[in-house]
Amino acid sequence: VKTKDSVYEVFLGENILQSFCERRAADFKKYDQLVIITDEHVWRLHEDYVRTNFNLSFKLYIVPNGEACKTFESYFQVQTFLLEENCSRNSALIALGGGAVGDLTGFVAATFMRGIPFYQIPTTILAHDSAVGGKTAINHPNGKNMIGAFYQPTEVLYDFHFLKTLPEAEVRSGLAEVIKHAIISDASWMDEFIALPNLKAINNKELLLWLEKGIRVKARIVELDEKEQSYRKFLNFGHTYGHAIEASVGYGKITHGEAVMIGMIPALMLSELHGNVEEGYAKKVYDLAKRLGYNFEHVLQCSFESLSKFMQKDKKTTNGELHFALLQEIGNPFVQIISVKEIKRCDEQLRQWVK
């Protein structure tokens, strides 16, 4: 991945943690401290694997699972730990976990001593997305990811070994972002998804190839537009309505990916209207999502008024105008201003389908 100020590699494969240590041994020896930040859940499941394969000395800091680690309190506690352990500008961090651990660790790395190197070791499918691209953040009670920085990692090591312990809900959550990468980049790749009868039909080999493809899509877009001035907005496909669903249902009560999957349906309806996406495609993807087990009942839990309020608050909203990433055709995104009235019509259509 090449950005204006940095170049880094993304390594993918099964059981590659050990080779990471060998390859990076000289760099790691230069750091006065190397600190792995992970969450309770990941550490409980993977401590043995890490201790066996990561044969260099490191300090360990364990944060709470999920969004709970993206709080000011948690951020402050990690900084305190680093200071108490005499970490310096010559120290480095490793984020071992899903997107939440990655976002927190990245933001700590961006700000500790005005910036120290950090490595991403993503352990969820969703983190194929979040670990690449350098968006780091913590949450504020007034909004998710409101405090953050663009700060690129030194390397991303995606060891598929970790994915074996993911529960089905997390597989579904991550898969939504993979489908998003397909839908904004490649119609024939999207056809592979449309052909799926259910979640179980996805084999491991296929999934790993899709993850690699997804990372390539993300990397190419980040290279063109690191700071989200233009092309990077395409990655928000499904996220305007999706974030509103996530916020309305309540963080932790729905996964990010499930909300994004739901959000992609109105975005596809709008793409049929404003782009040249074939009529009925939104319904086709809706049916696919149902076959894969995404729960659309969440929509009925939220009033449109609540969704509309959150859409207006979105970071991507300017002057009350909703900026939607849409598709000209499958694989060809663009950004369009959409009125609240128009999104309300899509919302009504979606509710009809769910009922």
Ligand code: NAD
């Ligand atoms: P997460 O880190 O909260 O992980 C989800 C759950 O899975 C947690 O309970 C975690 O403990 C558990 N888990 C992690 N790895 C596991 C494994 N190998 N086996 C079993 N359980 C495991 O979240 P996520 O879904 O990976 O990511 C969501 C977060 O990512 C959100 O905070 C979102 O804002 C952020 N995000 C960031 C970007 C970005 O560009 N920076 C992009 C998308 C999402």
Ligand code: ZN
């Ligand atoms: Zn997302």
